[in-house]
Amino acid sequence: MLAIGGKNTDIEGYMPQTTSCDGGRSWSQPTKTPFPALQNNQRPTLVRLASGRLFFASDWQARDGKRPAGLRRSGAFVALSEDEGRTWRIKDLPGTLPHEAWALKRPGWSRSYHGEGTLGYTVAAQGPNGLIHLISSMNHPSQHWEMNEAWILSEVAEQTAPPAPGGRALSGKQSYPDGKLEASWGGRLDASGRFLLDGVEVWRYPDGSKQYEVTWRAGRKIGAETCWDRQGGKVWQWQRSEDGSAVWTQYWPHGKPRRRSQWRNGFAEGEAAEWDAAGRLIGSYQFRAGELAGAPGGRELGR
Structure with missing residues (x-):
């Protein structure tokens, strides 16, 4: 078993992770992941795919914009692991919207939130056809992405074009x-x-x-x-x-x-x-x- 994250906790600015080999009765000492730590209004998602890989999605920054020293990336990302979380292939997620405070413009609300894209409390699931579905919250409107493992592993950064005509x-x-x-x-x-x-x-x-x-x-x-x-x-x-x-x-x-x-x-x-x-x-x-x-x-x- 693998556990990653935890609100308002970090190791040198990054999320901790720990593992259990006995069904959760005992856990290893926490170690540092390559993923920036999060705060309130944020929650990453971790699922195992049909291929056996692990899929992970989260933000590059905490709610107040804080990032580990030296990290220049912003917004949100997705990641795949083929070795049970020991190493990850990480890819920026295009098109993420900022916190809903920036869209709704309620007095004083946006002062506590950065203006970068966020997934908020996010959740992922894989469909029978292999597509990975990722849902965001805490932005306005909430967002839904579809992607496959090939896109995450590729060098292509752009989103897929709109629906193409034709087809069965x-x-x-x-x-x-x-x-x-x-x-x-x-x-x-x-x-x-x-x-x-x-x-x-x-x-x-x-x-x-x-x-x-x-x-x-x-x-x-x-x-x-x-x-x-x-x-x-x-x-x-x-x-x-x-x-x-x-x-x-x-x-x-x-x-x-x-x-x-x-x-x-x-x-x-x-x-x-x-x-x-x-x-x-x-x-x-x-x-x-x-x-x-x-x-x-x-x-x-x-x-």
């Missing part, structure tokens, strides 16, 4: 234990070999009625995305436009709108409204770039 169509379905259809979806392998959801995705209740439906185009949701209750009433619905704008509506059980908000590129933008069960307007709000811009007694809407 694939579809899938999932059934309940009694054999009734639970879900179906469309997809395709693009010209680069990546699987992208493409077409209609539908989930159903055990009686066959729709629970959820959305349409995908090359991995992105388009048009209407709807969730229904078991009685067939809408619970909520997104309506997305080609220009990146969207409208999110939540409904009362009897079908009247409860909340409606305008969005653009993942952020609340423009007017939002709230009604009581009788349909009377009880709140009107204005948002700019995800932040509540003005409304007495209003509150921020979150996705």
Whole structure:
């Protein structure tokens, strides 16, 4: 067993690591890793891949920007080990955003955070097709990367190009234990070999009625995305436009709108409204770039 990290602890500015050969009953003396130590609002991720390699992801700096003496790299990184963590192949992770304090601009918040990219509390998992999925937090919006081991081991630094046209169509379905259809979806392998959801995705209740439906185009949701209750009433619905704008509506059980908000590129933008069960307007709000811009007694809407 291998353990790496620990908040607000370090050996000469680097994360410690320790090993156990008896299932965790005893541990070796900590030794220094090649990874900079972290602080609050940060957590690395360590997983074993199907190939047997270890995958690790973290930040090059602590929350306050502190780095080990002499280290000039910044942002975030990923790493692979083929010898149980004794040595690592480390690669900078492109495209990481800074802490959400720099996007939300709340008074005094950004004073405690550096402006470099961060993974925050991060987690990784490997899919059945071998792709490694990495999720960030503490930035706004949170981010998702897909990568394979070949990219980490290569000298290529750039991100993969957008979805390439063409590719083989694939579809899938999932059934309940009694054999009734639970879900179906469309997809395709693009010209680069990546699987992208493409077409209609539908989930159903055990009686066959729709629970959820959305349409995908090359991995992105388009048009209407709807969730229904078991009685067939809408619970909520997104309506997305080609220009990146969207409208999110939540409904009362009897079908009247409860909340409606305008969005653009993942952020609340423009007017939002709230009604009581009788349909009377009880709140009107204005948002700019995800932040509540003005409304007495209003509150921020979150996705």
